[in-house]
Amino acid sequence: MNLAQLGATHIVAQVLGGRNLNQALTEYQRRHSELTPQQRAIVQDLSYGTLRFYGQLAAMLAPLLHKPLKDERLRFLLLVALFQLQYGKSATHAVVDHAVRAARELNPAASGLVNAVLRNFLRQREALLATAAKSESSRHSYPQWWIDRLQAQYGERADAILLAGNQHPPMTLRVNQRHISAADYLALLSQHGIEASLIAPEAILLTRPVGVDKLPSFFDGVVSVQDAGAQYAATLLDAHAGMRVLDACAAPGGKSAHLLELADIQLTALDLDAERLKRVDENLHRLKLSANLQVGDAAHPPDWWDGKRYDRILADVPCSATGVVRRHPDIKWLRRSADIAGFAQQQARILNALWHLLASGGKLLYATCSVMNEENRQVVQDFLQQHTDAHELPLHQDLPESGQLLPGDLHDGFFYALLQKTT
Numbered sequence: 001m002n003l004a005q006l007g008a009t010h011i012v013a014q015v016l017g018g019r020n021l022n023q024a025l026t027e028y029q030r031r032h033s034e035l036t037p038q039q040r041a042i043v044q045d046l047s048y049g050t051l052r053f054y055g056q057l058a059a060m061l062a063p064l065l066h067k068p069l070k071d072e073r074l075r076f077l078l079l080v081a082l083f084q085l086q087y088g089k090s091a092t093h094a095v096v097d098h099a100v101r102a103a104r105e106l107n108p109a110a111s112g113l114v115n116a117v118l119r120n121f122l123r124q125r126e127a128l129l130a131t132a133a134k135s136e137s138s139r140h141s142y143p144q145w146w147i148d149r150l151q152a153q154y155g156e157r158a159d160a161i162l163l164a165g166n167q168h169p170p171m172t173l174r175v176n177q178r179h180i181s182a183a184d185y186l187a188l189l190s191q192h193g194i195e196a197s198l199i200a201p202e203a204i205l206l207t208r209p210v211g212v213d214k215l216p217s218f219f220d221g222v223v224s225v226q227d228a229g230a231q232y233a234a235t236l237l238d239a240h241a242g243m244r245v246l247d248a249c250a251a252p253g254g255k256s257a258h259l260l261e262l263a264d265i266q267l268t269a270l271d272l273d274a275e276r277l278k279r280v281d282e283n284l285h286r287l288k289l290s291a292n293l294q295v296g297d298a299a300h301p302p303d304w305w306d307g308k309r310y311d312r313i314l315a316d317v318p319c320s321a322t323g324v325v326r327r328h329p330d331i332k333w334l335r336r337s338a339d340i341a342g343f344a345q346q347q348a349r350i351l352n353a354l355w356h357l358l359a360s361g362g363k364l365l366y367a368t369c370s371v372m373n374e375e376n377r378q379v380v381q382d383f384l385q386q387h388t389d390a391h392e393l394p395l396h397q398d399l400p401e402s403g404q405l406l407p408g409d410l411h412d413g414f415f416y417a418l419l420q421k422t423t
């Protein structure tokens with residue numbers, strides 16, 4: 001276990017130093033190919049968990065340290081061990097013993113201190129928890145600006161949104177209707193001993209997450225992993241056979257693939273990031289689907305557009321990702337309040353540029369995985385005020401009228417607005 005604690009210590013240190021969690025984990029796993037799949041999974045769990053509850057853990061650690069630690073790595077190790085003691089399933093003595101051993105590897109002189117801090121935590125746990133609960137930021141484990149924004153926007157519902165962001169995310173599948181019906185795939189899962197339920201026409205929620213290699217026919221393109229909230233996009237866009245469709249921010253290609261599974265369209269999948277666009281290629285390849293893949297800036301079509309208008313455009317714009325924080329707990333500590341306005345400006349630029357590419361009568365779906373009004377309704381409202389040839393269509397299905405889906409048991413947080421060009 002001390003190997004896993006050291007791994008998580010390294011990753012948490014990197015993230016709190018400004019690095020993206022996914023990148024830090026991927027690089028760590030590449031450099032430590034000797035780790036067993038089980039050890040990798042533990043490093044991942046400890047890193048995610050520590051970052052998820054970092055606000056609370058840091059508030060409990062502070063009073064246990066009488067002076068700042070000279071070696072910052074010890075602080076991160078202590079945070080990882082506190083996460084295990086507070087939220088993990090391992091025996092207390094094993095967590096402490098392994099943390100002491102891990103500390104010895106980092107700094108032989110520090111093992112006594114780590115032992116003392118963790119034992120003091122166990123003795124004073126209730127008082128430390130109570131003290132941490134006095135501040136909203138450490139009680140919820142979010143930066144205060146994030147809490148303030150949600151409270152201003154959602155009032156009493158803010159607590160539930162914050163809580164949902166600290167849960168383990170559900171694992172949901174999208175069944176490729178070209179291959180098999182969702183009901184038949186559900187039966188196949190059951191034959192393989194995987195418990196699941198159907199929650200939307202093509203969406204199957206697994207009772208417990210499993211590796212994709214355990215999913216029957218995954219590598220044959222029968223099924224994909226995609227949150228149920230994200231699965232609304234392709235249906236809302238309402239693309240039919242023969243239509244020219246643009247997915248303007250396409251990588252890694254989940255929504256592009258869904259669009260292609262639903263109808264024989266001519267799809268252009270655009271993304272600014274050439275590396276990420278390769279993932280669209282891989283995903284489409286697995287699903288035996290094809291699209292025109294294009295690297296380019298959605299806000300600057302002259303660089304890549306062929307001049308023919310699209311019948312449908314999906315603008316799944318870059319955003320704060322505040323609706324999917326349970327899948328990316330690092331963003332709580334990497335984002336700044338001012339980033340939200342920056343995203344909103346970028347979103348407006350993309351939306352304005354794409355509008356010119358839409359055919360008369362065509363539809364554009366604006367989508368984010370944010371729960372912040374400034375990136376969602378506000379962007380759409382400003383856009384509608386400036387474009388008399390645009391009107392908003394109601395969202396069908398069981399979506400809220402506002403277009404704002406909040407994170408919960410069945411799906412992540414998303415925002416959708418469907419716009420139609422009238423002339």
Ligand SMILES: C[S@@+](CC[C@H](N)C(=O)[O-])C[C@H]1O[C@@H](n2cnc3c(N)ncnc32)[C@H](O)[C@@H]1O
Binds near residue numbers: 299316319
């Ligand atoms: C929310 S993700 C898209 C997820 C994707 N639609 C899916 O369902 O798999 C946003 C994407 O927008 C891309 N992006 C950011 N700025 C862009 C721009 N100006 N033009 C095109 N793509 C951009 C990012 O590289 C990222 O892949």
